[in-house]
Amino acid sequence: MEEKDFPDDSADEERIGRKNRRDTLVVTAVFLALVVAAFLGVKLFNPGYSREPYRRVEFVLDDYVTITVYGKDQSRVEEAVDAAFRELFRIQDIADRYRSESELAGVNREAASGPVRVSDELWEMLETGMEIYRASGGAFDITVGPLVDLWDVVGRGEKGEPPPSEEEIARAREAVGADKLELDAAARTVRFAHPGMVIDVGGLAKGYALDRAAGVLRSRGMTSGYVSMISTDLTMGEKPSAAGGPLWRIAVLDPRGEGYLATFLLTAECYVSTSGDYQRYFEYRGVRYHHILDPRTGYPARGAISVTVVGGRDGAWSDGLSTAAFVKGYPEGLQWLQAAQGVECLMVDASGVVHTTPGLHSLLEELKERAGS
Numbered sequence: 001m002e003e004k005d006f007p008d009d010s011a012d013e014e015r016i017g018r019k020n021r022r023d024t025l026v027v028t029a030v031f032l033a034l035v036v037a038a039f040l041g042v043k044l045f046n047p048g049y050s051r052e053p054y055r056r057v058e059f060v061l062d063d064y065v066t067i068t069v070y071g072k073d074q075s076r077v078e079e080a081v082d083a084a085f086r087e088l089f090r091i092q093d094i095a096d097r098y099r100s101e102s103e104l105a106g107v108n109r110e111a112a113s114g115p116v117r118v119s120d121e122l123w124e125m126l127e128t129g130m131e132i133y134r135a136s137g138g139a140f141d142i143t144v145g146p147l148v149d150l151w152d153v154v155g156r157g158e159k160g161e162p163p164p165s166e167e168e169i170a171r172a173r174e175a176v177g178a179d180k181l182e183l184d185a186a187a188r189t190v191r192f193a194h195p196g197m198v199i200d201v202g203g204l205a206k207g208y209a210l211d212r213a214a215g216v217l218r219s220r221g222m223t224s225g226y227v228s229m230i231s232t233d234l235t236m237g238e239k240p241s242a243a244g245g246p247l248w249r250i251a252v253l254d255p256r257g258e259g260y261l262a263t264f265l266l267t268a269e270c271y272v273s274t275s276g277d278y279q280r281y282f283e284y285r286g287v288r289y290h291h292i293l294d295p296r297t298g299y300p301a302r303g304a305i306s307v308t309v310v311g312g313r314d315g316a317w318s319d320g321l322s323t324a325a326f327v328k329g330y331p332e333g334l335q336w337l338q339a340a341q342g343v344e345c346l347m348v349d350a351s352g353v354v355h356t357t358p359g360l361h362s363l364l365e366e367l368k369e370r371a372g373s
């Protein structure tokens with residue numbers, strides 16, 4: 001081993017130190033250039049979103065809500081979904097009448113004694129409810145609460161109780177009727193003209209909340225996603241091509257069997273709402289009693305097994321229309337939706353046969369002809 005391999009000369013040391021620093025600078029510069037090039041490459045040549053979406057499920061408004069978002073920046077996506085769920089919980093605090101501290105529970109306690117001022121959100125739900133009440137000739141009625149409470153389909157099912165008596169139903173019906181609801185648009189107040197009235201926005205609140213959640217996602221720059229409230233869903237923007245887009249594949253459950261009754265391929269901003277007799281019900285002596293009541297008879301509506309509405313001007317409207325058409329039943333409900341409401345519809349009649357509006361076919365991927373087949 002020779003000594004010159006280990007120079008101890010201080011001038012040499014300084015030269016070598018400068019060279020090392022220069023090398024480090026060159027390596028850092030090349031590294032940074034590569035990072036910038038990679039970033040620009042991703043931006044310019046791959047503007048698509050992640051193949052895998054960010055998805056979260058929470059229990060809100062008495063059902064499992066799923067928000068799915070395709071985004072580029074994971075932390076921004078997560079923050080947006082957080083905020084959307086906060087908005088859903090806020091709407092629940094307004095509209096869930098089963099929570100004693102909710103705004104609607106307060107209205108139901110106080111509005112028989114005098115006018116009660118309500119929030120903008122509750123007012124919007126009540127207004128849409130009244131519109132659908134008038135448009136449906138009373139099949140949809142947000143004052144159906146006393147009948148819903150009397151039937152208490154989940155409670156009766158758990159206790160194995162029989163359906164309520166005709167007298168009980170007649171008595172409950174006296175406190176039902178949106179014509180007995182006094183709404184003052186200027187003062188934004190609600191008053192009950194009959195004691196014992198109960199407002200129930202369960203037929204449209206999920207659709208309303210859906211729009212609020214979608215609004216939060218959009219305001220935070222989320223442009224591609226899907227919000228599912230189980231019975232009312234919304235496609236937001238296009239599905240990314242990397243994930244098989246641009247169409248969204250949406251499935252509707254078979255109300256009498258395994259699997260799906262139909263699958264749709266839908267474009268952006270499309271509402272899908274389903275009302276069915278299989279979602280909440282009890283059986284007594286072989287007869288099914290479910291949660292969608294005909295305010296005109298006081299009994300569970302019998303004219304259909306399930307109704308799916310595709311389209312609609314907004315979430316509350318789409319949600320309310322499916323409930324209204326279910327009460328109207330087949331064929332009246334289907335004709336009404338098609339002619340008067342300009343939405344597409346799939347309806348399973350009381351014997352299980354599937355009917356559709358003609359315009360639905362271009363949206364369908366698969367369809368059973370009969371439920372349970």
Ligand code: AMP
Pocket residue numbers: 139140141142144148200201202203204231274275276279291292293294295319320322323327
């Ligand atoms: P949906 O699942 O959207 O069809 O809504 C069903 C819910 O709407 C029920 O659980 C009740 O809270 C409420 N409801 C039941 N019958 C009616 C009706 N005829 N009009 C309006 N809301 C109703």
Ligand code: MG
Pocket residue numbers: 202203204273274275318319320321322323
């Ligand atoms: Mg509904």
